[in-house]
Amino acid sequence: MVGIGCKKNNVEMPQTPITFAAPSNFPAPVYQFTDNTVSQAGFDLGHRLFYENALSIDNSTNCGSCHQQFAAFANLDHKVSHGVNNCFGTRNAPPLFNLVWQPNFMWDGGVHHIELSALNALVNPCEMANTLDNIVKTLSNKPPYPQLFKNAFGSTEINSQRLFKALTQFTGMMVSANSTYDKYIRKEKGGEFTSDELAGYALFKQKCNTCHSEPLFTNNSFTSNGLDINPKDAGREIITLAMADFGTFRVPTLRNIAVTSPYMHNGRFGTLDNVLKHYNSGVKNHNNLDAKLKQNGVLGIPLSATEQQQIISFLKTLTDNEFIHDPKFAELPQL
Amino acid sequence: MKPITIFKSLAFATLICTILSCKKNNNNEFTGLGKVNLEFDNMVGNQELELNTGAYINANGDDFKITTFKYRICNLTFNKADGSKTLIPESYLLIDAADEKTTLQTISDVPAGDYVSMDFVIGVDSLRNFAGAQTGALDPAKGMYWSWNTGYIFVMLEGTSSKSTAMDNMLMFHVGGAKAPDNTIRKVTLPFPTGGLRVRSNAKPEIHLYVDAGCLFKGNTNINFATLSGFMGGPNAVTVANNYAMGMFSVTHIHN
Numbered sequence: 001m002v003g004i005g006c007k008k009n010n011v012e013m014p015q016t017p018i019t020f021a022a023p024s025n026f027p028a029p030v031y032q033f034t035d036n037t038v039s040q041a042g043f044d045l046g047h048r049l050f051y052e053n054a055l056s057i058d059n060s061t062n063c064g065s066c067h068q069q070f071a072a073f074a075n076l077d078h079k080v081s082h083g084v085n086n087c088f089g090t091r092n093a094p095p096l097f098n099l100v101w102q103p104n105f106m107w108d109g110g111v112h113h114i115e116l117s118a119l120n121a122l123v124n125p126c127e128m129a130n131t132l133d134n135i136v137k138t139l140s141n142k143p144p145y146p147q148l149f150k151n152a153f154g155s156t157e158i159n160s161q162r163l164f165k166a167l168t169q170f171t172g173m174m175v176s177a178n179s180t181y182d183k184y185i186r187k188e189k190g191g192e193f194t195s196d197e198l199a200g201y202a203l204f205k206q207k208c209n210t211c212h213s214e215p216l217f218t219n220n221s222f223t224s225n226g227l228d229i230n231p232k233d234a235g236r237e238i239i240t241l242a243m244a245d246f247g248t249f250r251v252p253t254l255r256n257i258a259v260t261s262p263y264m265h266n267g268r269f270g271t272l273d274n275v276l277k278h279y280n281s282g283v284k285n286h287n288n289l290d291a292k293l294k295q296n297g298v299l300g301i302p303l304s305a306t307e308q309q310q311i312i313s314f315l316k317t318l319t320d321n322e323f324i325h326d327p328k329f330a331e332l333p334q335l
Numbered sequence: 336m337k338p339i340t341i342f343k344s345l346a347f348a349t350l351i352c353t354i355l356s357c358k359k360n361n362n363n364e365f366t367g368l369g370k371v372n373l374e375f376d377n378m379v380g381n382q383e384l385e386l387n388t389g390a391y392i393n394a395n396g397d398d399f400k401i402t403t404f405k406y407r408i409c410n411l412t413f414n415k416a417d418g419s420k421t422l423i424p425e426s427y428l429l430i431d432a433a434d435e436k437t438t439l440q441t442i443s444d445v446p447a448g449d450y451v452s453m454d455f456v457i458g459v460d461s462l463r464n465f466a467g468a469q470t471g472a473l474d475p476a477k478g479m480y481w482s483w484n485t486g487y488i489f490v491m492l493e494g495t496s497s498k499s500t501a502m503d504n505m506l507m508f509h510v511g512g513a514k515a516p517d518n519t520i521r522k523v524t525l526p527f528p529t530g531g532l533r534v535r536s537n538a539k540p541e542i543h544l545y546v547d548a549g550c551l552f553k554g555n556t557n558i559n560f561a562t563l564s565g566f567m568g569g570p571n572a573v574t575v576a577n578n579y580a581m582g583m584f585s586v587t588h589i590h591n
Contacts, residue, residue, distance in 0.1 A: 036467070162467035
């Protein structure tokens with residue numbers, strides 16, 4: 001037997017040890033992986049689980065069914081989500097990335113911790129319709145899961161806490177910060193703006209940035225951008241029970257917006273053209289409409305057709321092609 | 336390597352023994368850790384709670400039956416006559432009137448000594464309520480959890496009343512919420528009867544608690560089932576939490 005020191009040097013390391021690193025143009029994340037240090041085994045398990053149909057009650061649906069990588073993990077073409085038994089939900093699946101910077105989750109902010117952000121989908125009768133007890137039982141009897149949990153957490157025990165932590169190691173590592181815009185900001189190669197994009201950026205900073213604030217393109221507030229006079233979905237009010245929150249929703253990020261259509265909590269608009277038209281001429285004077293959208297008695301944000309197109313050009317610089325093609329996050333075949 | 340480890344743990348054990356024996360020599364000080372049993376006797380007023388069959392009348396005179404009665408308590412603290420307090424770490428309990436295994440709970444690692452009262456929180460403290468994925472009694476797989484509006488349900492009472500105007504005369508009281516203005520976290524202090532609680536390393540005293548489900552509906556505000564037959568958190572949950580904080584729990588006797 002050789003000494004301890006020798007052994008340490010022989011420990012097998014994965015080729016590229018996986019660690020979380022915040023991009024230089026981002027603030028410090030809200031979730032710091034405290035008590036849930038990312039490991040290759042934990043990330044791999046989370047990756048497997050994200051694409052595992054056995055998490056749904058009828059073995060038909062996985063997280064990736066509604067959160068598709070090519071759509072920056074939003075749900076392309078689905079105004080509202082489509083779960084087990086052909087059940088349609090009431091809200092549009094948001095994209096998933098930069099989640100560790102989010103102080104709360106869902107369109108109404110009802111979920112306040114990333115580790116619990118998967119729970120609703122797992123148990124909602126209109127999404128995966130399962131129970132945690134049943135998921136734990138299924139995985140415990142489905143090799144190689146006990147071994148994968150052992151690799152990640154040190155023993156074959158499976159419980160909901162380990163399930164959530166593993167999923168978080170995967171979803172929390174989804175960082176999108178390599179768009180043309182990011183490279184422009186960081187003055188990196190590939191970060192050149194056309195004159196339209198530059199004009200769009202200038203307009204964006206004047207007209208949109210107060211809500212969709214850089215660098216994450218949201219100020220994380222809940223407000224109304226005037227989609228309806230009588231909102232069908234009470235939004236934030238469901239959580240706070242305050243009438244001032246009726247019909248308000250979280251300001252969504254605009255990163256990767258060109259690939260995440262349809263838009264808004266209910267998938268109201270299919271194109272960015274229609275979103276810009278809405279801000280220019282479609283804003284409704286709903287009771288809780290944000291004051292920034294009715295300045296000087298004018299509803300909405302007046303923008304000429306050219307200005308609208310310039311803003312759209314800028315929004316397209318927010319697409320992070322490296323992220324939406326990153327093999328680390330790619331769909332896995334069922335086991 | 337092996338001999339070294341054994342040697343080390345031996346040395347460590349000797350060290351601990353030395354410390355312990357030192358302490359033992361102190362007069363009037365009990366040493367070591369003991370266990371305490373908590374027996375929860377679920378009641379409605381002075382009637383025993385019988386799920387589904389028991390018929391009760393609330394303080395407003397409304398009839399009702401109970402189909403579900405569950406509650407969480409946490410941060411158990413045992414208090415001595417000199418005012419010193421011992422918080423039992425990780426004391427998170429979930430009691431379900433339908434599950435006998437949960438109505439008798441054993442608390443381990445209570446420092447030996449004589450105690451005159453206990454404190455606990457009805458619900459789950461704010462720290463854990465806003466933390467990430469939990470396990471044990473706080474595992475959301477155990478229910479008593481809102482997944483769409485993250486947080487634990489602290490007290491759940493479901494049943495029926497002929498006075499309820501809800502579907503099928505349902506009563507559905509889900510108390511929870513850890514944020515102002517609808518914070519329902521409540522702390523209670525329960526004095527022990529004369530003689531107190533004597534924790535020793537070689538004994539297992541048992542505390543008998545009365546848990547009066549009727550207290551949700553009386554106290555500060557008597558509840559009229561015709562106008563309030565249920566809620567999931569919110570301001571009405573605060574009203575009910577204020578009610579039950581006044582007397583839902585009491586210690587009836589202790590077997591030392």
